[in-house]
Amino acid sequence: MARWDFLTNHALVLIHVIDHPRSTLRDIAAAVGITERATLSILRALEEDGMISRQKEGRRNRYWVNIGALLRHRRQGPYSVEEMASALLRLSQRVSESAASQDGRA
Secondary structure, three states, rough: OOOOOOOOHHHHHHHHHHHHHOOOOHHHHHOOOOHHHHHHHHHHHHHHHHOEEEEEEEEEEEEEHHHHHHHHOOOOOOOOHHHHHHHHHHHHHHHHHHHHHHHHHH
């Protein structure tokens, strides 16, 4: 059976940048599990689409996510990023509730 991933590498890079805006290219690549070259390509694509911006801070970059551009972004399917984020939040709450109830039974 073929293996599939829940999120694309673009989404994983974006999530990492949201959580760690001062990460280096190497940090992002290691966290996502892709090459630095692929990471750079994704960061450039996200920047071209207006999803992120970067500013040099000394020898490092600091990244900002443009939430407005992200929320307006629709690529495939009928769901906006906002709708997917809301659904994932609801899923996260259910997972937490399920884990808590299983801990109570143990």
